Amino acid sequence: MSNFTKNLHRGFVRMDQFLGRYLHHAETWNVAVLLFGGTALLLALTLEYVFIQEPCNLCLTQRYFMFFGTLIAMLGLVIDPRLGILPVLSIFSYIGGTVFAFRQLWLQDNPHLAVECTESLAFMLEYGGPMKEILKAFMEGSTDCAEPSMIPKLSLLALVILITMSVFQLLYGPRSKY
Template sequence: MKLIKISSRLSFFLGFVVCVSLLAVGAYLQFVKQLEPCPLCISQRLAILATGLGFLLAAVHNQGRKIYAVFIALLALSGASISIRHVWLQHLPPEEVPECGPGIEYMLQNFPLAETIKLMLTGTGDCAKVDWTLLGLSIPAWTLLAFLTLAGWALYQFWNNTAK
């Protein structure tokens, strides 16, 4: 059985399309299903955006395939680390869940930027709540799988020797 060979440029573009699709699902869940994102959800969206922009830049630039592959994989793995924190918070016993914090808008207006970033990356009690599942996995668990898949897809481009 032969694998279908596609150019690294098309592969990077497909990675970008996947990231745009993930952001669209997040927007759908927020604006249609009325699921308010917590600070860790917002951090994961920013990581998906950064990963997607990395894929787009690699597709447009079409040079330095290996450098882009590693850079994008690092972006995706950074997002995965945020997702791991989120999944961990969701599996804490109720008595160990941190207290809920203020909304992101309030934090941005009243807290120093460093404190806001720290809260966005560590999460609050809001982040421990599971609002939605699919096949028994929460949104952060699905996002973790997506980040790991994106990192793998990016690293595949490191060894993809097909024509540009």
């Protein structure tokens, strides 16, 4: 065995020891969820305000679910990351976001099924439309949601990654001790 191979093997063993030491803690996964969720939300805001891409109703709904899940992860750091209920609440929030991401992808595949005759969400919010209609607009989407875009696919990918991280936090949560 060459010297290079021995050093490479030794490096992998050290990396495995390092990762095994820190990845088995709920706090580590909680920080990872917080950083990844915050980065995904920052990218969504960058698309909206820097690249001037107006989000549709379903994009906003996905963003709100991602925000609530990330907010729960932040609360977990403040309260106690080993509590099992907080990752479960995050998972439910992220699953809600994935449902709306799938709905938007379905509307992009079937644009003729998009709701056409609704007032814009900004108009309803500004002039105090009925709450039932506002919630319906958030849930069903509009013709803007049927325009082909990569945003719901990226949102779905981010939400699936966040669900996976929250599951790891849930698995390692009650057992983690420093």
